[in-house]
Amino acid sequence: MAITDWPSGERPREKLLQRGAASLSDAELLAIFLRTGMQGGTAVDLARQLLQQAGGLRALLDLRAARMARLPGMGAARRAQLLAALEVGRRYLAEPLERGLPLDNPEKAGQLLTARLRGLPYEVFACLFLDNKHRLIVFEQLFQGTIDAAAVYPREVVRRAMEHNAAAVILAHNHPSGVAEPSQSDHAITRRLVEALGLVDIRVLDHLVIGDGGWVSLASRGAL
CATH class of the missing domain: 1.10.150 (DNA polymerase; domain 1)
Incomplete structure (x- = not known):
């Protein structure tokens, strides 16, 4: 019928x-x-x-x-x-957070980043560049890798942050496996970026790892 x-x-x-x-x-x-x-x-x-x-x-x-x-x-x-x-x-899903609203907690940032990064078949490293009131200036995907990893260059992250006159940054990347648990290399690159951005007085507020079921905030785990 x-x-x-x-x-x-x-x-x-x-x-x-x-x-x-x-x-x-x-x-x-x-x-x-x-x-x-x-x-x-x-x-x-x-x-x-x-x-x-x-x-x-x-x-x-x-x-x-x-x-x-x-x-x-x-x-x-x-x-x-x-x-x-x-x-x-x-x-x-992402548009309401792209109108200059402050990203002052992991929930707001996680909503935007999940809408952008969840489900991608390859790994992407991205940044939310923020002003001194933690309002979003711009979202950028900086590095794209294979299904396993993306090469992240701290110098390039610093350069883009300074070009946007950012006062703070939220780092993010997805895990194509769907499992959001941070790896040892995730912790290592976070420490390198915190150090590099700190040299130019730009604060790293968080690093979110995006998976299929949600995200993990390294700041919430005390890893920053």
């Missing part, structure tokens, strides 16, 4: 408009993007198949484009729609 033959209140699009997006299952939400199914099945059937093969909605959206392309029914147009929707969500 085609979705158009379903009762109006059970069709994903109409259900969303009548009851809100929270009332839809993962498969129903995904079906709205897919729009059509494959031969012999509806868009909801295809969505359920994709979610089962990927291991859930988050796992599906975290797939790299090349791997997503190997799933049934995931042509270029559908991949583009899903990846664009994911990026819209990330920017929506």
Whole structure:
């Protein structure tokens, strides 16, 4: 039976408009993007198949484009729609913190950084450059590495901080493994950056490690 033959209140699009997006299952939400199914099945059937093969909605959206392309029914147009929707969500979450609000605790910084860095298949080292009231000047991804590590150069971090006239910095990087627990090398680079930035009177407020389930604040652990 085609979705158009379903009762109006059970069709994903109409259900969303009548009851809100929270009332839809993962498969129903995904079906709205897919729009059509494959031969012999509806868009909801295809969505359920994709979610089962990927291991859930988050796992599906975290797939790299090349791997997503190997799933049934995931042509270029559908991949583009899903990846664009994911990026819209990330920017929506990050935007309120990019308007000069003070980042005075790990929760605020963690929200912004999780929206930007979680789920990336490679390691990225980034900085939040702040003014003397700890308001965000700019977010920058400074170094990008393999799935294992990113080479971080303290001299470059210092140079960028001085160019932005930053008074403070929050360091951050993601763990592509999804496990946010800091490594010994994470602690080591933090100490090097604290020392290098301290020479030019720029304070390191925190270093956040971003994983799939959240983040770890080195400052909260007394590691700064």
